[in-house]
Amino acid sequence: MPEHTAEETHGSPTHEVRDFLRRRREQIAQRWADEPLFRSVFTVSRDEAVEAGKAVVDALAEVADAGRVDDPDAAGFSGVREQLARMGVARGRAGLTAAQVSSELATLRQPVENLLLSDIGEAPAEHVRACATTLTVLMGTLRVVVMQTALSEGEALIDRQRLQLLEVATPVIKLWDGIVAVPLIGTLDSARSQVVMETLLQSIVEQQARFAILDITGVPTVDTLVAQHLMKTVAAARLMGAECIVSGIRPAIAQTIVHLGLDLGTVITRAGLADALKYALHQLGADIVGPTANGTGHR
Amino acid sequence: MSEAFSGPVAGHVPVLRLGDVLMVTLQGDLHDSTAQQLQQDLAETITHSGATGVIIDISGVEIVDSFLGRVLAEIAAQASLLAARTVVVGMRPAVAITLVELGLTLPGLRTALSTEVAMDLLTQGAPRVGVRRESP
Numbered sequence: 001m002p003e004h005t006a007e008e009t010h011g012s013p014t015h016e017v018r019d020f021l022r023r024r025r026e027q028i029a030q031r032w033a034d035e036p037l038f039r040s041v042f043t044v045s046r047d048e049a050v051e052a053g054k055a056v057v058d059a060l061a062e063v064a065d066a067g068r069v070d071d072p073d074a075a076g077f078s079g080v081r082e083q084l085a086r087m088g089v090a091r092g093r094a095g096l097t098a099a100q101v102s103s104e105l106a107t108l109r110q111p112v113e114n115l116l117l118s119d120i121g122e123a124p125a126e127h128v129r130a131c132a133t134t135l136t137v138l139m140g141t142l143r144v145v146v147m148q149t150a151l152s153e154g155e156a157l158i159d160r161q162r163l164q165l166l167e168v169a170t171p172v173i174k175l176w177d178g179i180v181a182v183p184l185i186g187t188l189d190s191a192r193s194q195v196v197m198e199t200l201l202q203s204i205v206e207q208q209a210r211f212a213i214l215d216i217t218g219v220p221t222v223d224t225l226v227a228q229h230l231m232k233t234v235a236a237a238r239l240m241g242a243e244c245i246v247s248g249i250r251p252a253i254a255q256t257i258v259h260l261g262l263d264l265g266t267v268i269t270r271a272g273l274a275d276a277l278k279y280a281l282h283q284l285g286a287d288i289v290g291p292t293a294n295g296t297g298h299r
Numbered sequence: 300m301s302e303a304f305s306g307p308v309a310g311h312v313p314v315l316r317l318g319d320v321l322m323v324t325l326q327g328d329l330h331d332s333t334a335q336q337l338q339q340d341l342a343e344t345i346t347h348s349g350a351t352g353v354i355i356d357i358s359g360v361e362i363v364d365s366f367l368g369r370v371l372a373e374i375a376a377q378a379s380l381l382a383a384r385t386v387v388v389g390m391r392p393a394v395a396i397t398l399v400e401l402g403l404t405l406p407g408l409r410t411a412l413s414t415e416v417a418m419d420l421l422t423q424g425a426p427r428v429g430v431r432r433e434s435p
Contacts, residue, residue, distance in 0.1 A: 205391075236399045238404070239398055239404070
């Protein structure tokens with residue numbers, strides 16, 4: 001029964017690896033701290049790198065303890081996820097491609113494996129191989145976790161920037177008592193026109209604005225979709241009791257609108273923002289007149 | 300909604316009379332039957348009082364569905380048959396967006412931001428309102 005005894009003394013490969021990781025925590029962390037990945041991320045001090053390495057080793061041991069060496073979603077990783085993401089992002093910022101970061105992570109495996117082999121070298125060959133395989137799988141899972149977190153960090157960044165872009169791109173300006181204007185800049189898609197509509201309607205309520213001017217000078221092209229968005233905004237503003245004026249229609253865009261056969265008949269349009277403002281002021285009963293000779297102009 | 304809910308409360312929305320203008324303030328969720336009752340009440344009140352304008356304040360209404368949208372349009376249509384103009388006041392932005400997305404732009408309906416503006420609209424006749432009347 002030699003095989004059986006071997007099982008008895010060494011336990012399952014997963015547990016063997018777990019015990020090894022806990023036993024050699026310090027040494028592994030020390031060796032990792034010399035690897036380019038840790039060296040380049042934790043530039044301040046080597047101790048910091050060692051601490052980070054220890055945390056990762058602890059996480060790996062915990063995952064092995066749970067017996068989920070091939071599961072990137074294992075609970076053990078949650079503690080170090082942020083740190084791993086930081087490493088991935090830092091390397092990405094340094095100009096490395098995802099593949100390069102991945103191969104840097106791969107180099108972390110070798111020192112650990114050497115330690116493992118020297119630790120359990122006297123055990124039966126089959127057991128050693130099983131442990132080495134388990135360790136390899138575990139390190140592979142670690143790579144997946146790092147790449148995953150780095151990618152999701154990137155996605156979160158893109159999402160944040162998209163939101164910021166929406167906010168930045170749609171200011172509502174009060175031109176006069178009861179007159180607000182939105183200068184639209186860039187291409188209008190559904191998401192943006194939705195934001196424009198919401199902010200415009202909100203400011204109509206806040207400013208008690210009877211006129212809202214949509215200036216499309218900065219919109220490069222007007223197609224049926226953009227026209228539809230404009231009509232919707234105009235209709236919604238009208239429902240709330242405000243009149244909408246579309247201004248800044250350049251000659252080329254006027255031609256396009258006619259060519260497309262779009263009916264903007266229900267919308268008040270003006271060539272420029274100034275014309276729209278003039279119209280709105282006139283409707284409000286205020287007119288712009290030049291200064292009189294004695295300097296007491298109306299406005 | 301079951302009959303149990305249409306108790307005494309769900310009956311009438313009060314119609315106030317301010318000179319030649321009738322004023323209705325809608326609050327909260329409006330029962331379908333209440334909306335229809337209001338439609339009838341308004342028609343009768345306009346006939347009796349000879350009012351020339353109707354103001355419907357919906358600033359307290361958070362949800363306007365297609366039914367209520369239609370009822371509003373019908374109220375406006377029947378009021379104009381009785382020679383009265385209807386102004387819907389204080390629609391919330393979210394409600395306006397929803398109605399437009401539903402395709403209910405209510406073209407025959409007059410709208411105003413506040414009851415004050417609506418009152419001016421109805422009593423002066425012309426849509427031009429002297430917001431800056433104080434200026435010389």
